[in-house]
Amino acid sequence: MSLRATFWMLAVLFFFVLPLPMLGPFGATIPAARFVLLAGAAGLIAALEGAAGPVPAIAALLIGHAVAYTLVCAGLAWAAMRMLAPFSADARRVAVFSALALALAIALGFDLYTTPFGTQPTASLWNVLS
Amino acid sequence: MIGPRAIWWLLSLVISFAPSLALAEARCAHHDPLRQPFYGDTHVHTALSFDAWGQGTLATPDDAYRFAKGEAIGFQPYDADGNPQSQAQLRRPLDYAVVTDHSDLLGETRICSDPAASGHDSLVCRVVRRFPKLGYMLVNGYVHSNENPERYSFCGEAGERCLEAAGGPWREIQEAAAAHLDQSNACGFTTFVGYEWTGMPGGNNIHRNVIFANDIVQARPTTYTETPTQEGLWEALRSECLDAPPAVPGGARCDVLAIPHNSNVSGGRMFTIARADGTPISADDAATRARLERLVEVTQHKGDSECRPGAADELCEYETLGFPRMMDMLGSVGDVPEIPPRVYVREVLGEGLLQTERLGVNPFQYGIVGATDTHFGTPGMVDEDAYRGHAAGSVDARFGVPAYPDRSDFNPGGLGVLWAEENSRASLFAAMKRREVYGTSGPRIQVRFFGGFELSEAICSAPDFAARGYAGGVPMGGTLGPNQAGGDRSLSPGDTAPRFAIQALRDPGGGGVPTTALQRIQVVKGWLEEGVVKERVFDVAGDPVSPASVDLGTCTPRGAGFDQLCSIWTDPDFDPEAHAFYYARVIENPSCRWNAWTCLRAGVSCNDPASVPGELAACCDPSVPRTIQERAWTSPIWYVPGPAG
Numbered sequence: 001m002s003l004r005a006t007f008w009m010l011a012v013l014f015f016f017v018l019p020l021p022m023l024g025p026f027g028a029t030i031p032a033a034r035f036v037l038l039a040g041a042a043g044l045i046a047a048l049e050g051a052a053g054p055v056p057a058i059a060a061l062l063i064g065h066a067v068a069y070t071l072v073c074a075g076l077a078w079a080a081m082r083m084l085a086p087f088s089a090d091a092r093r094v095a096v097f098s099a100l101a102l103a104l105a106i107a108l109g110f111d112l113y114t115t116p117f118g119t120q121p122t123a124s125l126w127n128v129l130s
Numbered sequence: 131m132i133g134p135r136a137i138w139w140l141l142s143l144v145i146s147f148a149p150s151l152a153l154a155e156a157r158c159a160h161h162d163p164l165r166q167p168f169y170g171d172t173h174v175h176t177a178l179s180f181d182a183w184g185q186g187t188l189a190t191p192d193d194a195y196r197f198a199k200g201e202a203i204g205f206q207p208y209d210a211d212g213n214p215q216s217q218a219q220l221r222r223p224l225d226y227a228v229v230t231d232h233s234d235l236l237g238e239t240r241i242c243s244d245p246a247a248s249g250h251d252s253l254v255c256r257v258v259r260r261f262p263k264l265g266y267m268l269v270n271g272y273v274h275s276n277e278n279p280e281r282y283s284f285c286g287e288a289g290e291r292c293l294e295a296a297g298g299p300w301r302e303i304q305e306a307a308a309a310h311l312d313q314s315n316a317c318g319f320t321t322f323v324g325y326e327w328t329g330m331p332g333g334n335n336i337h338r339n340v341i342f343a344n345d346i347v348q349a350r351p352t353t354y355t356e357t358p359t360q361e362g363l364w365e366a367l368r369s370e371c372l373d374a375p376p377a378v379p380g381g382a383r384c385d386v387l388a389i390p391h392n393s394n395v396s397g398g399r400m401f402t403i404a405r406a407d408g409t410p411i412s413a414d415d416a417a418t419r420a421r422l423e424r425l426v427e428v429t430q431h432k433g434d435s436e437c438r439p440g441a442a443d444e445l446c447e448y449e450t451l452g453f454p455r456m457m458d459m460l461g462s463v464g465d466v467p468e469i470p471p472r473v474y475v476r477e478v479l480g481e482g483l484l485q486t487e488r489l490g491v492n493p494f495q496y497g498i499v500g501a502t503d504t505h506f507g508t509p510g511m512v513d514e515d516a517y518r519g520h521a522a523g524s525v526d527a528r529f530g531v532p533a534y535p536d537r538s539d540f541n542p543g544g545l546g547v548l549w550a551e552e553n554s555r556a557s558l559f560a561a562m563k564r565r566e567v568y569g570t571s572g573p574r575i576q577v578r579f580f581g582g583f584e585l586s587e588a589i590c591s592a593p594d595f596a597a598r599g600y601a602g603g604v605p606m607g608g609t610l611g612p613n614q615a616g617g618d619r620s621l622s623p624g625d626t627a628p629r630f631a632i633q634a635l636r637d638p639g640g641g642g643v644p645t646t647a648l649q650r651i652q653v654v655k656g657w658l659e660e661g662v663v664k665e666r667v668f669d670v671a672g673d674p675v676s677p678a679s680v681d682l683g684t685c686t687p688r689g690a691g692f693d694q695l696c697s698i699w700t701d702p703d704f705d706p707e708a709h710a711f712y713y714a715r716v717i718e719n720p721s722c723r724w725n726a727w728t729c730l731r732a733g734v735s736c737n738d739p740a741s742v743p744g745e746l747a748a749c750c751d752p753s754v755p756r757t758i759q760e761r762a763w764t765s766p767i768w769y770v771p772g773p774a775g
Contacts, residue, residue: 026263038264041257041260041261041264044253045253045254045257045268048283049253049254049272049282049283050276050280052271052272052275052276052278052279052280053271053272053273053274053275053276053333053457054267054275054333055268055272058264058267058268058271116263117261117262117263117264118260118261118263119259119260119262120529121528121529121530
């Protein structure tokens with residue numbers, strides 16, 4: 001597996017799976033992808049329906065989280081890629097796919113995420129992204 | 131001579147007409163011309179309110195009235211099959227209640243919750259259903275906080291789709307009120323049709339609860355979205371209700387009141403002395419306001435609005451909120467402004483004196499009630515020892531019964547007590563209109579308050595306190611003019627000061643509700659002196675330096691108190707030329723606040739911090755008060771130099 005592929009595989013993995021805390025009083029711990037989903041919903045409503053009252057602040061808060069955590073995921077993937085750089089391509093492939101399988105198994109099998117904005121207090125990856 | 135046939139005929143006649151004659155009398159069996167206190171809640175939300183439904187509330191107006199009458203109802207969290215996982219029941223039913231769902235978003239809530247409704251699949255409704263808390267923040271904020279509120283596009287041209295959809299819940303509110311109104315001569319329970327106009331421009335709360343006297347109501351409740359100013363609301367209530375002709379000539383007419391609430395988070399925009407266009411209010415404006423706004427909600431779930439914290443009156447440090455605008459509830463972005471003038475009820479009563487001098491009309495002649503503002507559909511759930519929260523966008527009860535049921539700075543709210551001849555709509559509404567009402571922070575303290583020039587010094591020892599009070603003065607909510615007759619009491623030369631008679635009885639308890647003895651009665655006076663509003667608090671009965679306290683280990687009261695207090699008090703600084711108001715405040719001995727009960731029941735030991743679960747961390751926060759001095763506030767009695775208004 002090339003370094004570029006390693007980076008992208010890990011970046012996508014972190015983006016969809018890594019639980020990340022939301023700043024403020026909400027208590028959410030969700031993957032960056034969910035922040036993008038929430039930011040998209042808030043941004044779309046603000047753009048299409050109007051952005052009065054606290055709507056811009058809420059949308060900005062979520063968009064900020066989405067952007068920042070996407071960059072964090074990329075940064076973590078880059079750091080992991082650098083750590084795996086000395087290893088052979090085969091070794092990297094094994095490491096990346098093992099991490100992927102393990103992370104997905106945990107994220108899909110357990111309610112890993114705290115989701116106060118949703119319809120359940122906690123959720124697995126499937127529910128977070130569906 | 132009358133034969134058996136004639137007797138039978140006469141008896142038949144009497145039997146046939148007796149029920150209708152009784153109905154025509156329409157008097158309750160418990161009718162008392164000297165009036166009696168009826169306890170209730172004028173501020174109740176159900177699943178018809180967007181912000182209640184968005185937090186998982188499914189209780190209907192019918193459920194809310196059943197709860198008020200003493201039935202157990204279930205509420206959130208609900209399981210996958212829709213069965214409630216939590217249940218509550220009042221230990222002491224209420225005498226009356228008013229469901230006041232938000233008129234704004236009434237139609238939107240119905241559309242978003244009804245799969246058959248056109249607009250159900252709109253982006254906004256999808257987000258609201260998929261991300262309820264996000265939808266709650268976005269939609270509430272957009273509609274209520276907007277200085278120029280608009281309908282969402284799914285409401286169609288000019289919002290017609292949502293306005294039409296609001297017709298369903300508006301009918302349900304009226305039907306529930308009609309169904310639960312006891313029209314028998316037992317007069318066990320009274321309902322009113324109502325709604326809440328939900329303006330919050332710039333995040334500043336200017337909400338009003340609108341309550342109708344009978345079942346003749348507006349065709350559509352007035353909304354902030356279509357009518358975004360207070361003046362607009364009053365004009366709508368005037369033209370669509372007060373001045374509307376009866377449906378049939380000589381028939382019953384519409385009558386209505388508007389009750390402002392939560393001036394504590396109004397940012398100074400609730401009690402304005404200028405119109406929306408910036409011009410000063412006129413005498414006509416003041417008269418319109420005074421005609422409609424007879425009462426103010428002094429206390430409720432989201433804090434107390436009586437008086438400014440930090441004032442010379444130490445008892446103003448009571449259920450205060452640390453933010454000036456409703457929008458700051460979840461935290462603030464940027465600078466939070468200072469609390470401006472004319473926010474608290476006492477300040478506004480004082481402003482009313484100034485405006486009376488300027489305009490000849492007092493726009494702020496407010497009587498006082500308390501209420502809950504429950505969003506669970508649970509009116510009257512005010513007991514500190516059984517508090518479950520009120521779902522005001524704070525602690526989320528959708529997913530489980532919270533161990534710590536509310537924000538530490540919120541509280542169970544209070545009750546509105548109406549002095550009326552009987553528990554009927556006509557009698558209770560008349561009490562509200564003449565302001566012979568008072569508010570409590572929850573306990574059923576009973577308070578009488580009279581002012582007049584003919585009140586006898588012996589009134590407190592007389593068995594007929596009320597009769598003497600009515601005969602010699604005016605009750606709470608009334609207005610006194612100068613002493614024209616001189617009175618029948620012994621007056622020193624030039625003594626024209628009125629007397630005030632106050633009688634308070636402690637909450638008698640019942641149903642296992644813990645009650646606390648009284649500590650003292652105070653009279654709060656506000657007056658004008660050289661164009662400046664002054665205020666002073668007088669201790670007039672009881673023991674202001676009582677050492678009574680409460681054992682926080684058991685929530686058992688310690689020390690002596692009073693089962694009843696009475697005082698006849700004369701203002702020592704009375705100026706017959708100065709406008710003034712007087713209201714009584716009755717204070718209980720300290721008792722456990724709701725958080726102390728919660729933490730006690732959970733067995734929290736702050737000596738062992740590691741044993742305290744995270745959700746109960748507030749139990750060991752020293753900044754959260756653990757005791758409370760519950761209280762009652764009477765409506766004021768005004769003194770007007772010149773003919774009484």
